[in-house]
Amino acid sequence: MFTIGQAAKEAGLNIGAIRFYERKGLLEPAARSAQNNRLYTENELNWLVFIKCLRETGMGVEDIKQYYDMVKAGTATLPERIKLIQEQKEKLLVDIEAKKSQLAHLEQKLDRYYRGENY
Amino acid sequence: MFTIGQAAKEAGLNIGAIRFYERKGLLEPAARSAQNNRLYTENELNWLVFIKCLRETGMGVEDIKQYYDMVKAGTATLPERIKLIQEQKEKLLVDIEAKKSQLAHLEQKLDRYYRGENY
DNA sequence: TCGTTGACCTACACTTAGTGTAGCATAGTA
DNA sequence: TACTATGCTACACTAAGTGTAGGTCAACGA
Numbered sequence: 001m002f003t004i005g006q007a008a009k010e011a012g013l014n015i016g017a018i019r020f021y022e023r024k025g026l027l028e029p030a031a032r033s034a035q036n037n038r039l040y041t042e043n044e045l046n047w048l049v050f051i052k053c054l055r056e057t058g059m060g061v062e063d064i065k066q067y068y069d070m071v072k073a074g075t076a077t078l079p080e081r082i083k084l085i086q087e088q089k090e091k092l093l094v095d096i097e098a099k100k101s102q103l104a105h106l107e108q109k110l111d112r113y114y115r116g117e118n119y
Numbered sequence: 120m121f122t123i124g125q126a127a128k129e130a131g132l133n134i135g136a137i138r139f140y141e142r143k144g145l146l147e148p149a150a151r152s153a154q155n156n157r158l159y160t161e162n163e164l165n166w167l168v169f170i171k172c173l174r175e176t177g178m179g180v181e182d183i184k185q186y187y188d189m190v191k192a193g194t195a196t197l198p199e200r201i202k203l204i205q206e207q208k209e210k211l212l213v214d215i216e217a218k219k220s221q222l223a224h225l226e227q228k229l230d231r232y233y234r235g236e237n238y
Numbered sequence: 239t240c241g242t243t244g245a246c247c248t249a250c251a252c253t254t255a256g257t258g259t260a261g262c263a264t265a266g267t268a
Numbered sequence: 269t270a271c272t273a274t275g276c277t278a279c280a281c282t283a284a285g286t287g288t289a290g291g292t293c294a295a296c297g298a
């Protein structure tokens with residue numbers, strides 16, 4: 001079992017963010033130690049890592065909660081979940097292309113600067 | 120000259136966002152028509168497009184304002200601006216790599232789902 | 239034994255980057 | 269003349285956290 005500090009470190013999340021996700025229902029209320037400190041299993045840690053991944057792809061907290069509810073509902077929701085993840089994958093691909101064009105824009109600006117232009 | 124609606128459309132920004140940027144000092148207070156409506160020049164439009172680009176690369180509004188102040192200060196700030204844009208470019212490259220690894224994570228999740236696993 | 243870290247707890251305030259809404263003015267159109 | 273579109277300001281609200289105050293508890297060193 002991991003403390004919230006360890007979990008945060010492992011998952012690359014802020015402690016406050018983990019508590020926030022718990023409040024929002026993205027996680028079951030964590031088990032507690034005798035000192036009332038949150039304790040996380042390996043599985044919960046993996047889920048935190050995946051939450052982080054989904055958040056970074058731009059999925060909203062509320063949508064992740066919907067997804068989590070589906071996971072809990074069992075294999076009947078698999079097709080729906082596959083669709084959801086595929087859609088997220090599409091968005092991510094679009095986003096990567098957008099980033100590349102932003103990169104080009106920055107490079108173009110740098111070129112102008114290298115030529116001594118002020119704009 | 121462009122109205123705020125046209126500017127928003129051209130730059131791909133929300134009208135409210137443009138007014139917000141003006142309030143934050145990322146833009147000079149726009150010229151006004153006889154009807155008190157904001158009017159934008161081609162140059163201002165280009166700047167709006169670049170603001171959008173910088174925002175999408177993750178640069179904060181306050182940092183864009185710093186950058187804008189440097190642009191206004193003239194060519195003496197060119198080296199500093201080059202540094203800033205280069206740093207932003209680096210961040211963007213890191214971000215693109217992160218997105219690719221998120222993509223891999225989603226694909227891995229899909230593979231598990233295709234195999235009928237629930238997690 | 240005392241004191242002081244360090245990690246945790248809750249509750250609440252604050253932040254960022256906008257978006258949405260209410261209430262109003264004005265211009266062009268049917 | 270009525271309606272619709274577009275614009276204006278000011279203010280409220282949102283998302284996704286982050287930061288802070290005030291408190292508990294265990295462990296470590298003098």
